[in-house]
C-alpha cells in the first residue's frame with residue numbers, strides 16, 4: 001500500500017486517478033483550491049485519507065499546500081496533476097504578478113517538488129501539446145508578446161517534462177517521470193475530446209505505485225503505459241538548468 005498525494009483532484013483526471021488508487025487499496029490525499037471545492041472532493045471520494053487545500057495560482061497557496069502535505073507525514077508518491085488549459089482568452093496575472101498558466105502549471109509543481117518532503121516517486125502531467133512548446137525563456141510571463149493561450153499551455157506542458165527530467169537527473173533515489181493522458185473530455189479537455197477517458201488516468205496511477213519494472217524507471221515519458229518520445233529539448237541539461245534557475249529566482253528556492 002502506498003500513500004499518494006494528487007494535486008488538483010476535485011474532478012477530472014486527478015479524481016479519476018485517485019479513485020483507481022483508492023480502489024486498489026492505496027491511501028490517497030486529495031487537493032482542492034478552496035474549502036468549498038474540498039467538500040466536493042470529499043463527497044466524490046469519501047475513502048480518501050484527507051483533502052488538503054490551497055490555491056496553486058499564488059506562491060502563498062503553493063506554500064500552504066506543501067505545509068499541509070508535510071504535516072501529514074511523508075508520501076510515497078506525488079502526482080503533479082493540477083492544471084489550467086489551453087483556452088484562456090487573455091493573459092491573467094496572478095497575485096504575484098505572474099501569468100497564471102505558468103504559475104499553476106509550472107511554478108506550482110516546481111515549488112511543491114522542492115518543498116514537499118521527497119517521496120519515492122514523482123509524476124508530472126504533461127500533454128501531447130508539449131511538442132509545440134517553446135523551451136526558450138525569453139518572455140515566460142507573456143509581458144511582451146501578444147497573448148496566445150494555446151502556446152502558453154504548450155510551453156507550460158513542455159516545462160513540466162523539462163522539470164520531470166531535471167528532477168530525474170538531480171534527485172538520486174527518486175523516480176521522476178512525465179506522461180500525456182490523451183485528449184479526453186474533462187472540464188479542461190471539453191466535451192468533444194476524442195480519446196478514451198477510461199485510459200486517461202491509468203498511467204499516472206501506475207507510475208505512482210506499480211512494481212512493474214516498466215514503471216520503476218526515471219526520466220521517462222509515457223502514453224498509456226508505454227514509453228513515448230518527448231520534445232528533445234526536455235533532455236537538454238542546459239534547458240533544464242535554465243528553467244530551474246528561472247523558477248529559483250522567482251521563488252527563492254533551489255531544488
Ligand SMILES: NC(=O)c1ccc[n+]([C@@H]2O[C@H](COP(=O)([O-])OP(=O)(O)OC[C@H]3O[C@@H](n4cnc5c(N)ncnc54)[C@H](OP(=O)(O)O)[C@@H]3O)[C@@H](O)[C@H]2O)c1
Pocket residue numbers: 007008009010011012013014032033037054055056057080081082083084104125126127128180181182183184185186187188189190193
Ligand atoms: N483533459 C485532457 O484532455 C488533458 C490532455 C492532456 C493533459 N492533461 C493534463 O491533465 C491534468 C488534469 O487535467 P484535467 O483534464 O483533469 O483538468 P480539469 O478537469 O480541468 O481538472 C483540473 C484540476 O486542477 C485543479 N486546479 C486548477 N487550477 C487550480 C488552482 N489554481 N489551484 C488548485 N487547483 C487547481 C482543478 O480544480 P477546480 O475543479 O477547482 O477548478 C481540478 O481539480 C492537467 O495537468 C492537464 O494539463 C489533460
